[in-house]
Amino acid sequence: MIGAVLAGGRSKRFGGNKLLYRIDGKPLILHTIERLESANEIEEVVIVASPENAEKLKTFGYQVLVDELLVGPIGGIYTALGLGDAFVTAGDMPRIVPEFVDYIIKYFHKSRKAVCVPRWINGHIEPLHAAYSMGFLDIIEEQLALEEYMIKRAIEKANVCYLTIEKVPFEWRESFFNVNRKDDLRKLGIPEPLV
Ligand SMILES: Nc1nc2c(ncn2[C@@H]2O[C@H](COP(=O)(O)OP(=O)(O)OP(=O)(O)O)[C@@H](O)[C@H]2O)c(=O)[nH]1
Numbered sequence: 001m002i003g004a005v006l007a008g009g010r011s012k013r014f015g016g017n018k019l020l021y022r023i024d025g026k027p028l029i030l031h032t033i034e035r036l037e038s039a040n041e042i043e044e045v046v047i048v049a050s051p052e053n054a055e056k057l058k059t060f061g062y063q064v065l066v067d068e069l070l071v072g073p074i075g076g077i078y079t080a081l082g083l084g085d086a087f088v089t090a091g092d093m094p095r096i097v098p099e100f101v102d103y104i105i106k107y108f109h110k111s112r113k114a115v116c117v118p119r120w121i122n123g124h125i126e127p128l129h130a131a132y133s134m135g136f137l138d139i140i141e142e143q144l145a146l147e148e149y150m151i152k153r154a155i156e157k158a159n160v161c162y163l164t165i166e167k168v169p170f171e172w173r174e175s176f177f178n179v180n181r182k183d184d185l186r187k188l189g190i191p192e193p194l195v
Contacts, residue, residue: 001105003042004080005033006128007057007091008050008067013180019091023190028179030060031094039101046083048076074151077132078140090128090178094188097175104163105131111161119162126176127151
């Protein structure tokens with residue numbers, strides 16, 4: 001399955017392009033990609049970028065799709081599904097657990113549902129760590145026509161398989177860690193930059 005890494009955000013909370021921020025000498029997005037591509041079920045990783053970020057991201061040697069919609073993750077997922085079924089993540093997830101990715105993809109194939117997404121017992125879902133089929137494109141198109149851009153709403157309309165997060169190994173939760181603010185770098189053991 002394709003692994004699609006979303007990279008069309010504005011990093012407002014972080015300030016500056018967080019995906020290019022170097023951690024141990026390597027841009028954050030490459031940490032994410034390397035984790036994702038070490039999952040056995042991932043055949044190829046593609047980056048779904050904003051037109052603004054595309055040129056720089058192409059230098060990393062991965063296929064880059066340009067998201068022309070820029071309406072949030074739903075537009076990135078839409079662009080990725082143009083290539084085929086995809087496991088979609090955010091670009092700011094340097095702690096992805098490959099075994100968890102494989103588990104979700106296998107569950108997705110078995111279930112034959114349009115989307116397979118992890119869900120907490122409290123109902124909160126993790127749509128940027130989920131498997132999507134091309135069959136989901138129709139629902140996204142409907143939502144785009146309605147100017148409803150919340151991915152959560154689109155998923156609610158689909159035939160979905162939910163994976164209860166509390167039922168999988170506790171350590172896998174680390175997979176959802178993402179960098180939003182400079183302060184989050186501390187959780188990676190990196191001192192927050194002074195500027
Ligand atoms: N392709 C694409 N990716 C997006 C879009 N919006 C957000 N993303 C990506 O989705 C992931 C999660 O985004 P957020 O961290 O919630 O948003 P952000 O814009 O990057 O950051 P903030 O401005 O601080 O909210 C990141 O990897 C973003 O690059 C979009 O419109 N298109």
